[in-house]
Amino acid sequence: MKKSTEKILRAAENGYLGVILIFLYAPILTMMALSFNSSKSRAQWGGFTLSWYAQMFDSPSIMAALQNTLYIAFMSALIATVIGTAAAIGMNSMKRTPRALLTSLGNIPMLNAEIVTGISLMLGFIAFGITLGRTTILLGHITFNLPYVVLSVMPKLKQTSKSTYEAALDLGASPVYAFFKVVFPDIMPGVLSGFLLAFTMSLDDFIITHFTKGAGVNTLSTLIYSEVRRGIKPSMYALSTVIFVTVLALLIAANFMPGKKKEEKSL
Amino acid sequence: MNRKLLAGPYIVWVIGFTVIPLLMIVYYGLTDASGAFTLANIMEIAREEHAKALWLALLLSLASTVICLLLAFPLAMVLRKRGVGRGSFVIFLFIMPMWMNFLLRTLAWQTLLEKNGAINAFLSFLHLPGISIINTPGAIILGMVYNFLPFMVLPLYNVLCKIDDNTINAARDLGANFFQTLVWVWIPLSLPGIISGITMVFVPALTTFVISNLLGGGKILLIGNVIEQEFTKSGNWNLGSGLSLVLMIFILISMMLVEKYDKNGEGTAF
Numbered sequence: 278m279k280k281s282t283e284k285i286l287r288a289a290e291n292g293y294l295g296v297i298l299i300f301l302y303a304p305i306l307t308m309m310a311l312s313f314n315s316s317k318s319r320a321q322w323g324g325f326t327l328s329w330y331a332q333m334f335d336s337p338s339i340m341a342a343l344q345n346t347l348y349i350a351f352m353s354a355l356i357a358t359v360i361g362t363a364a365a366i367g368m369n370s371m372k373r374t375p376r377a378l379l380t381s382l383g384n385i386p387m388l389n390a391e392i393v394t395g396i397s398l399m400l401g402f403i404a405f406g407i408t409l410g411r412t413t414i415l416l417g418h419i420t421f422n423l424p425y426v427v428l429s430v431m432p433k434l435k436q437t438s439k440s441t442y443e444a445a446l447d448l449g450a451s452p453v454y455a456f457f458k459v460v461f462p463d464i465m466p467g468v469l470s471g472f473l474l475a476f477t478m479s480l481d482d483f484i485i486t487h488f489t490k491g492a493g494v495n496t497l498s499t500l501i502y503s504e505v506r507r508g509i510k511p512s513m514y515a516l517s518t519v520i521f522v523t524v525l526a527l528l529i530a531a532n533f534m535p536g537k538k539k540e541e542k543s544l
Numbered sequence: 545m546n547r548k549l550l551a552g553p554y555i556v557w558v559i560g561f562t563v564i565p566l567l568m569i570v571y572y573g574l575t576d577a578s579g580a581f582t583l584a585n586i587m588e589i590a591r592e593e594h595a596k597a598l599w600l601a602l603l604l605s606l607a608s609t610v611i612c613l614l615l616a617f618p619l620a621m622v623l624r625k626r627g628v629g630r631g632s633f634v635i636f637l638f639i640m641p642m643w644m645n646f647l648l649r650t651l652a653w654q655t656l657l658e659k660n661g662a663i664n665a666f667l668s669f670l671h672l673p674g675i676s677i678i679n680t681p682g683a684i685i686l687g688m689v690y691n692f693l694p695f696m697v698l699p700l701y702n703v704l705c706k707i708d709d710n711t712i713n714a715a716r717d718l719g720a721n722f723f724q725t726l727v728w729v730w731i732p733l734s735l736p737g738i739i740s741g742i743t744m745v746f747v748p749a750l751t752t753f754v755i756s757n758l759l760g761g762g763k764i765l766l767i768g769n770v771i772e773q774e775f776t777k778s779g780n781w782n783l784g785s786g787l788s789l790v791l792m793i794f795i796l797i798s799m800m801l802v803e804k805y806d807k808n809g810e811g812t813a814f
Contacts, residue, residue, distance in 0.1 A: 290622045297619055300690065304652030305644050307662065311655070360553045367551025379551065382558050385566070388743070388799050390751035392768055393569065393788050396775060400572060401565030420561040423554065481642045483754060488775065501647045505758065509651065517648050524643045528636065
């Protein structure tokens, strides 16, 4: 009797997981299907084609937007990771009150509404005479990426023991050498997941880009938004499918590589 | 070498790119076009079209927050029970959709929900009545739930994983049934995650202008749409900033709630 209720419960749980996963992935599968649809209308299936994939490479606006998106995502994640990791180390040796204050102020872009962050950055740039363009998008993205990096590095830093670092100093290592040889390997997973999180956030951002971009500069998000009224070109679906599949392949390769330590599997 | 100096660039960044820009909104919100002090921009919220947009945004975002919580809590419990463990895999599953552009994912719902869309085709295949929710508030709620559900699942999953099995077993041994354990053990212990999840869904839902634009057919205006138009179309930055200040009251309230219930940051999503 008990066993059969257990079985029913398990089936119900599986069903629930399945429904949620369908809900999450149905739109993505729809996009992928549309990228192979030879009819330009989203409502009709006109047969299989690869022509949108060919058109995507021929479109200068899509290629320019792709380049901007990747450049901003990579650079903002990199700069945020460097500043954020240094900040986490510095904050770790601060007294309680200044650390709490800096944490609260630093977390604002993460907790605040994106529209408010976007507007405030735009007003700030204009007030200080900075022309809106690609650089302002980059600055905006670094701003909202920073708290995510600090948040990923901080717990790892708290787990490291001070004594190994001090032992290295006692044995004659310089502070910088001791840091890179002793502390850094321990916080590496946090740094890496901070970088990946920042990269993902930046890649997917629309709202902050929308307010901080200058005329004529587009990322993929803003290009899509500007096409919504006229109708999205199916080559955009093709590009998104390519990005999605590439990232998926990379993540699977990184996560399931044999012989990888468990701690490192944190994305 | 003083290690605290390493936080220097971050401090400069936070002041230059977070604090000062926010003060700019306060400045614009409290002045008129000539730069004189005024409260008129904030009082504009009482004007019928603005009040209506705020009310609708509150209604829709509350509805989607409740739906997210109801969907995510059982989900997080199942994931915990399965010991999907390796936190990485769950996070992987919920972050992955983000690699497909947010706008395209939301637009895909347009395709799915359309009168001749995939869902109605499926329903008519099953001889069931079709649905027509595209361009209604219902579609906007669906878009909000879809986009922000991961932000509810991840903090809940994180706090639930920290609950010791022995605590649950103790409650059961002492004679508590499933619902008593839920009300007296599960929910109180996961409160930091619940509060953090609620704000992480509520704030972006309340302030969105994209979801309402894409799934509401451009006719349903939320407070986010009104503010966005002031900045991009009408060009009245003072009014836009004033309305943003009103919006920030709700954001501040939710931040304070998190501060109160999630002091140790247990419920953070990532």
